[in-house]
Amino acid sequence: MPSLKIKTLHYESLPSTNTEVARLASDGASEGLSIVADEQTAGRGRLQRMWSSPMGAGLYFSVLLCPKIPLHSWPLITFMAALATGDALLSAAGLPTEIKWPNDLLAGERKICGILSETVDTPEGRAVVVGIGINLTAQAYPPALHGLATSVEEEIGTPADRHLLLTSLQTAIAHWYDELLNLDGAEKILRAWIDRSSYAEGRLVDVVNGDQSFRGITRGVEPDGALRVETGSNEIRVVRAGDVVSVRSAN
Numbered sequence: 625m626p627s628l629k630i631k632t633l634h635y636e637s638l639p640s641t642n643t644e645v646a647r648l649a650s651d652g653a654s655e656g657l658s659i660v661a662d663e664q665t666a667g668r669g670r671l672q673r674m675w676s677s678p679m680g681a682g683l684y685f686s687v688l689l690c691p692k693i694p695l696h697s698w699p700l701i702t703f704m705a706a707l708a709t710g711d712a713l714l715s716a717a718g719l720p721t722e723i724k725w726p727n728d729l730l731a732g733e734r735k736i737c738g739i740l741s742e743t744v745d746t747p748e749g750r751a752v753v754v755g756i757g758i759n760l761t762a763q764a765y766p767p768a769l770h771g772l773a774t775s776v777e778e779e780i781g782t783p784a785d786r787h788l789l790l791t792s793l794q795t796a797i798a799h800w801y802d803e804l805l806n807l808d809g810a811e812k813i814l815r816a817w818i819d820r821s822s823y824a825e826g827r828l829v830d831v832v833n834g835d836q837s838f839r840g841i842t843r844g845v846e847p848d849g850a851l852r853v854e855t856g857s858n859e860i861r862v863v864r865a866g867d868v869v870s871v872r873s874a875n
């Protein structure tokens with residue numbers, strides 16, 4: 625039996641499931657509390673972006689975790705969530721995905737899921753809220769992202785079974801969270817993440833952070849999940865923030 629007991633509250637509409645879980649965590653909610661909403665009116669993404677969350681178009685889910693692991697391994701919580709979401713999409717929808725650093729899930733090179741992990745102070749100490757947004761239909765993402773984003777329905781040709789996807793996600797999070805807490809958990813998560821990411825090694829990418837960017841070839845990840853990128857001058861730069869964009873060769 626997994627040690628994490630996930631208890632899920634369901635809301636029709638919320639500003640953001642992450643914000644609500646963080647609020648309840650500050651008030652002393654227990655690890656495993658999770659919230660799913662049919663719509664978010666102020667859904668949030670990485671790097672202060674908004675996360676489009678129309679009614680019924682996506683799965684908007686957040687869970688509270690209080691992992692007893694060294695602080696430097698906390699970025700791996702997001703890696704763990706990406707592995708769990710990949711498992712859930714495969715088992716519930718038969719949909720294989722791959723992971724793009726740091727925490728996007730892609731289907732056929734298009735983004736189908738984003739993950740936002742945020743730390744929160746609770747009466748028991750520091751905890752993390754992991755928020756997962758999965759596009760279920762094409763209405764989930766803005767038309768401007770057509771070609772860059774996709775949804776479960778577009779990929780499998782039938783509507784997603786939202787309930788099955790949610791229960792599969794809960795099961796997979798409980799499984800991978802147990803793995804993370806094991807003595808060799810960090811290595812295992814990293815290995816599994818690298819196996820599922822064509823971005824981890826040998827990929828020509830632009831790394832973009834605000835108005836700064838540079839080009840290089842990915843050379844694996846650091847033990848804390850930071851991306852190693854080799855630049856033209858054979859220097860390895862370690863990337864902890866920003867976006868990675870695949871560069872296609874001209875021919």
Ligand code: BTN
Binds near residue numbers: 737757758
């Ligand atoms: C990203 O790719 O930028 C991360 C997107 C994370 C979206 C999810 S939806 C559920 C949870 N609530 C939020 O406000 N954000 C996350």
